[in-house]
Amino acid sequence: MTKAQANGIDIEFDVFGDRENPAIILIMGLGAQMIAWPVKMCNELAESGFFVVRFDNRDCGLSTKFDSFGVPNIFAGMAGDASTAAYSLIDMADDVVGLMDFLEVKAAHVVGISMGGMIAQQAVIDHPKRFMSLCSIMANTGATNVGQPSPEIITALLKPGGRDRETSIAAELEMSRVISSERYFDREKALELVTRSYDRCFSPDGMIRQLMAILVSPERTKGLEKIALPTLVIHGLADKLVDPSGGYATASAIPDSKILTFEGMAHELPEAVWREVRDAIHENIFRAANRP
Helix, strand or coil: EEEEEECCEEEEEEEEEECCCCEEEEEECCCHHHHHHHHHHHHHHHHHHCCCECCCCCCCCCCCCCHHCHHHHHHHHHHHCCCCCCCCCCHHHHHHHHHEEEEEEEEEEEEEEEEHHHHHHHHHHCCCEEEEEEEEEEECCCCCCCCCCHHHHHHHHHCCCCCHHHHHHHHHHHHHHHHCCCCCCCCCHHCCCCCCCHHHHCCCHHHHHHHHHHHHHCCCHHHCCCCCCCCCEEEECCCCCCCHHHHHHHCCCCCCCEEEEEECCCCCHHHHHHHHHHHHHHHHHHHCCCCC
16 A cells, blocks of 8 residues: 555555556545455456556545544535535545546546445546546435435434544444445444454544535536446445435436446445446446447
């Protein structure tokens, strides 16, 4: 793992595979560090003939923090007041392209999950020539009438976090359980990840600033309608954090996109579906490679 100086900030990143191969950029979601992309999954993609890049979004992990901006007023953001926002998804999309510049990657396939899917969408909208295909997982279009969290999830999100390492890890584990499904939730694996994430970097204020970025960013539907890249949309039908309507709206907006849904899967990407997800990503990339 190492740092890139890109878009005016430091971005911690990690790579897998041969740099001469086509690049896949992996973008993680709200408050999640790049280590949430399993090494096994990254290696499998690399072994399939790709140069795989995962990284910490700004305000997360070992990338630049925006602590000088303080904690934004989330309720003001929900009402459309962006005055306390440190940045938007547009800035985070520019981070992706800045990292590509640092790595001398002219064009890449991009895969984003949750907030990462929103960032991936914005990156393709703003920088269409830098991307070859798009995979948007468990994301929405930014429209307020689709892809919204359930009341249960909102209540869980508003609960105060932990006071120390033990209670913070417990709170993160509970949140992981709430957004996951009974079918796929693996407590042992979830505990390992939240513990490793806490010890690597604990930045709750950064997550709030990322959430604010989502709230104050413009709706992407009109931009999505102009995307001309092969696009794959993936969503769990039991998702309570980003309602599946967000995935359907994304697929509906992007011309000639394909959607893959999983019955019983919530806001998670369990190992049980990796193979099908990987094969679908490969198929989408194949569509890109064989465009006239």
